[in-house]
Amino acid sequence: MARIGVFVCHCGENIARTVDAGKVAEDLRAHPGVVHSEDYKYMCSDPGQALIKQAMAEKGLTAVVVAACSPHMHEKTFRRVASASGLNPFLCEMANIREHCSWIHEDRVRATVKATDITRTIVEKVKYNQALDTIRIPVEKRALVIGGGIAGIQAALDLADGGAQVILVEKESSIGGHMSQLSETFPTLDCSQCILTPRMVEAYQHPNITLYAYSEVDAVEGYIGNFNVTIRHKARSIDESLCNGCGACTQVCPNKKIPSEFDCGLGKRTAIYVPFPQAVPNLPVIDRTRCARFLARARKITKEVCAKCADACTRGAIDFDQQDRLTTERVGAIVVATGYQLYNVGKSQPAGLKGYGEYGYGTIPDVIDGLQFERLASASGPTGGKILRPSDGKEPKTIVFLQCVGSRDSEKGIEYCSKICCMYVAKHTMLYKHKVHDGKAVVFYMDLRAAGKGYEEFARRAIEEDGAVYLRGRVSRLYREGDVIKVQGFDTLSGEPVVIDAEMVVLATAMRSQPGIEALAQKLSVSYDQHGFINEAHPKLRPVETNTAGVFVAGACQAPRDIPDSVAMASAAASKILGLFSKDQLEREPTVAMVNASLCAGCFHCERVCPYGAVEHLEIRDRKGVLVKVVAQVNPGVCQGCGTCEATCPSKSVELQGFTDQQIYAEINALNL
């Protein structure tokens, strides 16, 4: 016979204002199976918990119902209390009379009746509760980091320093990401390369890190602690074990006019190339879409075309017949750190976005974006760090910077703030003024958002010490007139239209998610927002976890992030994973689906509807080893307990532990409808 204790919480005034907790406790006292019922001001407080423990000891309770807030809030607390008193924690349940009752009602009498009803349903449910045991699953203490930008490098280094084995996968031929393209960084103006390249080398040489550059994640299977990842090693056309990075091949390549991606089209590269001198690993790659040999091969020309790179290579490392290679790695946790791309200002746009035809980007050569300006300002850039116009190589004496190009403009399809632009535009004006002393920097801004340590001071320095002119307002159009670019804008502070003759215009374009991020997110079963940014599990309390256990997120693939943010997120993700790896086994809540193999007909409807891929096939054999039937089996490590399979099963052979049909029916019957 059940001996149930009911504990009704006032939650200060939160519940007691609209629900008569004493009356609820009194009504429940007479309910069959209830041997103890009382109310208290704060059940979750130490004295409240002591009341529960005392009643359990005195009355020998077989189950506990706490009528209080949402189970999300305090289920763990009260189950711990039950457990400490020797009761299986899953025999303790919560009746939510706060979010589901007191907070949403005003009529005290009727709210009290409803609170009693809610509590009674849970009392009826708990009569059928079974003692459940925590699930334990093994952990593979290796981590996969996807993306070799600053976030990925930081996560990999922190993990590796913590003793974990790390696999770092980067889709480009070198790690470094966007940060390697930057000239100097805000708010300290330290050189980006100088602080990044040592970390790149460290990641490459770390004994615990295996770097796979020019590789992508092809498929992900498994679950927290036990992922199987297929990695595609794209064909570099270089034998990595032979190449010593001498660069002789790039010297002789005849195709020298290809716009360099690293220099944002402002510089040129060859068809076999190393993206930048400090590349890690320092290995060239053949661009098969540009190399004459591969183009000829694609056109089915059998004659031998150009093999100058192979001829120049003293080590025979050039391999024109190299194929993509697939390998499988077993890891326990994954960090997604795939970074961002910039919004393209021009006319052609992906679905859902619109361009700025009025800014002439792509038609006026001296209208460039922020990343292009970084390349111009970079000492290793196409101009050797001199600010020169792309059109005629002259030094521009007036540069106009436009903030919020794309960002905060729902008309163009991007309503969010890209966060970094206010600061990097301030930095650009300073870099420009430090290089061109008689130059004039004009900034059109909407708001100056400089929230961050030292950020406001930095922006003020740009204005007060370096004389950047900030005009609050938008620019309606840019057009070329002779040698200058006419900037037609509106100064909303003076209320006057302004026309500025600029010699160069820099557009601070919005940050967008990487192309192909949706496909990767689907492989990892993590959710993403309408802009393609990976969703964190909780915007405040779980910022680097995703909705899939064991998959973490760091850097600008989650939202626009600057370098300090990205690094902080990466370290946070690494510490989460090191915490995960500190145990040999993971503990999981046992509220997962179970299949009754004797009832299961093997239709596998459950397998098709399971969003987590938790349903497996189990062969039932008799004693002689003859196959009797194939039934469904739920992998408790993967199952998230959503119950979709239970609702789908035609033979009612799947049940969600802790939420069985019997328990749900008992709850419904208790309502006496």
Add this chain to the structure above:
Amino acid sequence: MRIGYYPGCSMHGTSREFDESLQQVARAIGAELQEIDDWSCCGSSSAHPVSRRLAVALAARNLALAEAQGLEEVVAPCAACYNRLAGARHAVAEDPALAREMPAILGRPFANGVAVRNVVQLLRASAPAIGQKISRPLKGLKVACYYGCLLVRGEGVAEFDDTEQPTSMEEVVKACGATPVKWNMAVECCGGSFSISRTGSVVRLGRVILEDARKAGADLVLVACPMCHSNLDFRQQAMMRRGESGMPILFITELVGLSLGLNGRPLGLERHFVSTAPVLAKLADAAGQPQKEAH
């Protein structure tokens, strides 16, 4: 190809030459224009600041008439008429409540089933046909295509071309054998109806447009709107600086008419305030024969 024709107030008045040249060109490309019987004012710029329902209803009345007269599409040459008609069609399509009350307001059935087009759309669709029919390629003629503020604008209303970098007039110009110039003022405002109330503003705005066309080396500015034409043509005297020669302002139908071998008078070229003679002279030079047509 039978198309409804909504002339609006200007086509039979101040911009007769647009009407005349349109009729000529339509005949040449095999489009039969049928004027909507009993058409009324589109509402222009006066109605919509006062009442949205009135503005929609005034334009919708003409669409309802076109429907009743069995027309599937209507061409409105004036950019403002086009904008009002297409805008009304869009507003009724987007707003079911407005669509429900329209028949009662109009006093006639209205299914909102008539497509609204402007002359640029019509000509662009016929550009391949024009390209085949031209008998006098306008070789060497440099044309600044001026769209003005209304022709390609209105989110969801005029979606036939890019609002900031449109190219449809250029396509027609190329089909005629002429050369569109690259210039900056294609979608700037000419001052519109301020021609009368604030002439100074119109002169200032027009001067900027004409100066840029001149800098781009244009022989003429091409328009597809009676308002733009009257501002740039009729008011040009006031925009000109000492010693400057006039910049001919041609309707797009006049240019197409010339390429089809039609003569100046039937196209209405003699009705302009700024002489179109330099254009004809240049064409004659290019053809290597003296231009007989005089006006």
